[in-house]
Amino acid sequence: MAKVEAQNKSFSILIGIIVLFGLIILSSAGVVEGQNKFGSAQFYLVHQILFGLLPGLALYLILSRIKYTHWRHFSLAILLGALGLMVLVLVPSLGVVANGAQRWLALGPISFQPSEFLKLGMIIYLSAWLSRKDSKMKDWSYSTAPFFVILGFVGLLLVLQPDMGTLGMILIIALAMYFSAGAKMSQIFMVLLVLSILAAVLIYLQPYQWDRITSFANPGSDIQGKSYHIRQAIISIGSGGIFGVGFGKSTQKINFLPEPVGDSIFAVLVEELGLIGGGALILLFLALMVKIIKIAKRAPDSFSQLFVIGVGVWIIGQAFINIGAISGLIPLTGIPLPLVSYGGTSLVSLLAALGIVNNVARYAK
Numbered sequence: 001m002a003k004v005e006a007q008n009k010s011f012s013i014l015i016g017i018i019v020l021f022g023l024i025i026l027s028s029a030g031v032v033e034g035q036n037k038f039g040s041a042q043f044y045l046v047h048q049i050l051f052g053l054l055p056g057l058a059l060y061l062i063l064s065r066i067k068y069t070h071w072r073h074f075s076l077a078i079l080l081g082a083l084g085l086m087v088l089v090l091v092p093s094l095g096v097v098a099n100g101a102q103r104w105l106a107l108g109p110i111s112f113q114p115s116e117f118l119k120l121g122m123i124i125y126l127s128a129w130l131s132r133k134d135s136k137m138k139d140w141s142y143s144t145a146p147f148f149v150i151l152g153f154v155g156l157l158l159v160l161q162p163d164m165g166t167l168g169m170i171l172i173i174a175l176a177m178y179f180s181a182g183a184k185m186s187q188i189f190m191v192l193l194v195l196s197i198l199a200a201v202l203i204y205l206q207p208y209q210w211d212r213i214t215s216f217a218n219p220g221s222d223i224q225g226k227s228y229h230i231r232q233a234i235i236s237i238g239s240g241g242i243f244g245v246g247f248g249k250s251t252q253k254i255n256f257l258p259e260p261v262g263d264s265i266f267a268v269l270v271e272e273l274g275l276i277g278g279g280a281l282i283l284l285f286l287a288l289m290v291k292i293i294k295i296a297k298r299a300p301d302s303f304s305q306l307f308v309i310g311v312g313v314w315i316i317g318q319a320f321i322n323i324g325a326i327s328g329l330i331p332l333t334g335i336p337l338p339l340v341s342y343g344g345t346s347l348v349s350l351l352a353a354l355g356i357v358n359n360v361a362r363y364a365k
Contacts, residue, residue, distance in 0.1 A: 008064075008361050011291050015060075015339070015354055018284050019347070022265075022340030023048065028248045029268040030261040030342065044261050044342050052344035056351030063355030068363070071356065072303050075128035082121030085114035086157045103161045112345040115158065115166045120349050122154065122170055123177070123310035130181035131302040147178060148194070155198075165334035169318055171195060176313040177306050229264075232257045233326045236267040237278075244274030261342035263334060266326050281340070282323065289316045295357060298364035308360055311353045315339070 023045060030044030040046070071078070089095040089105050096104035096111055104111050129146075151174055158167040175195075179188055236252035239245060250271045253260040260268050270278040292312035299305035315338045322337040324330040336343055338350055 007294075008358055011295075011358060011361060012060075012064075014284070014288055014291060015351075018281075018288065018339045019053065019351075021281060021284065022337075023053070025265060025269045025272070025340065026261060026342055028250065028272060029253055029265050031248075032254050033260060036255075048342055048344060048347065052347035055344075056348040059348060059352040060355035060358070063352055064358040064362075066359065068304050068307070068356055068359045071124050071307075072128045072131075075125045079121045079125035082114065082118040083154070083157065086118055086154075089114055090157075090160055101161055101163060103163050113343070114345075115161075115163055116343075116345040116349040118154065119166070119170060119173065119314055120353050123173060123307060123314065123353070126150075126174060126177050127303050127306040127310060130177060130306055147174070147191070168333065169314070169321070169335060172317055173310050173313050176317075177310045180306060180309050181302075229258045230326075230328055230332055233264055233267040234328050236264070236271040237327060240271040240274045240278075242274050242276060244270070244272045244277055247272050262336050263322065263332075263341065264326055265341050266323050266337055278323075285316060285319045292316070292357065295361045295364065299360055300363045300365055304360040304363070308357050311357050314353070315350060 026048060027042065027045045031041040034043035034045075035041045037043070085105060089102060094105055094107070095102040096106050098104065103113055103115060105114050151171065154170060155167055158164070158170070175188070175191065178191070232252060236250065236257050239252065245251075250260075250268050252271055253268050257264050257267060259265075266278065266281070269281065273280075289312065292308060292315075296305050296308040296312065299308055318335055318338045321330065321333055322335050322341075325333045325335070336346060339347065
């Protein structure tokens with residue numbers, strides 16, 4: 001028991017270090033934009049603490065103490081609640097439009113992004129649903145067809161916003177959980193084939209997605225247009241060198257680098273703290289991945305194991321997709337860096353998910 005408690009404590013400390021790392025770099029990355037937009041250099045930091053860290057920390061502590069099995073019983077209600085919020089986003093009087101997308105929901109003085117809660121709701125529901133299938137997982141009618149129905153409805157809601165980055169992340173999470181639940185390779189291949197066709201159609205319908213691919217293939221083309229973002233990110237990362245230009249001394253965040261507190265925060269980090277700072281954050285995410293893998297291996301049942309796998313793919317997958325995209329290794333995705341990028345809803349949902357993972361670890365075999 002003492003060993004389990006020690007492991008849980010180290011898990012919580014590791015999460016705390018990553019979150020603290022994020023707050024520190026956010027305090028620098030957001031000073032210019034915060035001053036220009038809100039008249040306060042530390043607007044983003046204060047907002048992240050008040051509406052992200054504090055409620056997220058409270059949920060982490062509470063959910064760490066509530067036995068994980070309860071969420072299995074309410075999985076459908078949780079998913080339906082998350083989908084209901086997604087539908088409300090599309091209501092003109094409630095949904096908030098920003099940068100050409102309607103992804104935020106305003107309820108009185110509170111605004112948040114329901115798609116972040118949808119990720120958690122999907123993981124809980126898929127964990128419950130797939131863990132019940134067991135031997136039926138290899139049957140098309142019992143597993144693959146309903147799997148497409150669920151993803152199809154979720155995908156439709158995200159396309160209407162549009163939020164292709166979140167859609168892509170949910171598909172990756174769902175596929176990883178589907179594979180882990182025991183689906184046959186032929187079923188996985190069929191799912192990948194269908195998703196590839198749908199991806200091609202969506203790219204055709206959303207030209208900006210194709211622009212991201214062409215700018216990735218040739219970042220030197222149209223540097224003031226479709227390649228501007230990745231070009232500025234690469235300049236920012238390249239300027240940092242090994243040791244960085246110094247904390248708070250990034251020049252790229254001064255009206256050059258788009259989304260310095262969001263998708264591009266890793267570029268600001270590397271510019272200011274160098275490859276050493278960027279490498280340190282990557283090592284922290286790798287350490288978290290190892291912790292989550294260990295918890296998944298020792299999970300007491302299939303529901304908890306699938307849940308931990310889903311959360312692990314969500315956080316680690318999203319982290320390395322963001323880092324890879326902003327470093328020019330893969331096309332830009334619009335996916336933020338988990339636990340680091342600005343976004344109260346994201347931080348709250350991630351800490352809530354990790355609180356449940358912590359609880360699973362308490363019952364490890």
